[in-house]
Structures are given as structure tokens and as C-alpha cells.
Amino acid sequence: QVHLVESAGGLVQAGGSLRLSCAASGLTFGSYAMGWFRQAPGKEREFVAWSGGNTYYADSVKGRFTASRDNAKNTVYLQMNSLKPEDTAIYYCAAQKLRFGANLRSQDEYDYWGQGTQVTVSS
Secondary structure: OOEEEEOOOEEEEOOOOEEEEEEEEOOOHHHEEEEEEEEOOOOOOEEEEEEOOOEEEOOOOOOOEEEEEEOOOOEEEEEEOOOOHHHOEEEEEEEEEOOOOOOOOOHHHOOEEOOOEEEEEEO
């Protein structure tokens, strides 16, 4: 059975930093790309970052967030710097089986999801 377990989020002031982690089990980690999504109150869940052979980011976080992965630990990270109040959301990690032509920004093309963790940025 596949499990994606995210670290606790937290409350941080604007301009601060926070690192999320997501530990995967029950899958062959190297065969999966890992994505990060977020859902703010009253909004749809949106793509944040993708970590496979390369990394890709939503424009809203580019230059501030960094996705990385440690295949030896089956863990993916999201380092979030220069946080803004608009980054407040529930953050989810997700696993996407590596396959040609997969849409990394479409949540429908992810196979497994974490439970989500709350990140709150105060102004």
C-alpha cells in the first residue's frame, strides 16, 4: 500500500522560510515524479512544483520555492523562502508514475496523494 506522509506545516511570518518534506513508502520511488500542489481557502487546488529528472515551478513560486528529492530516503522536499500571505494554503505532495507525455501540472495525472499540511503565512 502506498503512503505519502508530509511533515507538519506551520505558521510563519511574511518573508520567512519553511521546509516541507514528504516521505513515500510502498512504491518504487525512482519510478515516480513527485509534485507539490496547494489549495487556499475558497480556491481550487493548484500546481506548485514538480521534481522528476528536472524541476518545474508555477510562476507564482519561481525563484522562491525549491523542490528537491533524496531517492535514498524516498523523500521529496519543498523549501519555501520569502513566503507571502498569499502562499497560505494546504500543501499536498503527490506521486506521478514517470511516463512519456504526462502533464505534470494536472492533478488528474497523479497516482497517489499525501494527506496535506497547513501552511499559514502571517502579514
